[in-house]
Amino acid sequence: MPTVSMTVNGKKVSGEVEGRILLVQFLRENLRLTGTHVGCDTSQCGACVVHVNGDSMKSCTLLAVQAEGAEVTTIEGLADGDTLHPMQEAFRDNHGLQCGFCTPGMVMSAVDLVKKNPKASEHEIREWLEGNICRCTGYHNIVKSIQQAQQTM
Ligand code: FES
Ligand code: FES
Incomplete structure (x- = not known):
């Protein structure tokens, strides 16, 4: 092998x-x-x-x-020891997850988005997340989480 x-x-x-x-x-x-x-x-x-x-x-x-x-x-x-990454904090603060199944992928995609396009508009955030499916949240709080992380990352 x-x-x-x-x-x-x-x-x-x-x-x-x-x-x-x-x-x-x-x-x-x-x-x-x-x-x-x-x-x-x-x-x-x-x-x-x-x-x-x-x-x-x-x-x-x-x-x-x-x-x-x-x-x-x-x-x-992603976290720095016991300190969550700002994107993880933002998901926690904004209830950006329910069952959590999609969350690791959402967070990793979102971190890449904010690095590449720190000022992404709501429309651009939603477009970026096209490849990440969430069955629970309706995406609203995920978008809010990413908008918070745009301020803190
Ligand atoms: S497990 Fe890779 S896109 Fe669904
Ligand atoms: S939080 Fe359940 S699939 Fe996204």
Whole structure:
């Protein structure tokens, strides 16, 4: 089996994986980083979004071997110890989640949006979230959370 090596949340990791194994499976099953969720594994729901070399990506759309040498950040790597990332704080403050299933992917997508477009309008925020599906919140409080984080990030 091929060996894959990458940096995940600042730590160098490696593992033997079959070529067909998705990055999300490697994160969840090999590394036990189960904060990254799988809602569909067909690139539709966005529950699996992580950062790969600084960009948000659906980790079910990449094979683990395609992430060879990459810098990956998952939801577990976002907080600074016990201090939540400002985007996580904002989701908490604004009730930007209900069941929480979509939340890791939402937060990772939202962080990337605010880094790339700190002054994104409400319309741009909603457009950016097109690839992240939430079955619970109606998106309203998610948008409010991101607008708060635009002020605090
Ligand atoms: S699990 Fe990757 S988009 Fe749904
Ligand atoms: S909070 Fe339940 S799916 Fe989004």
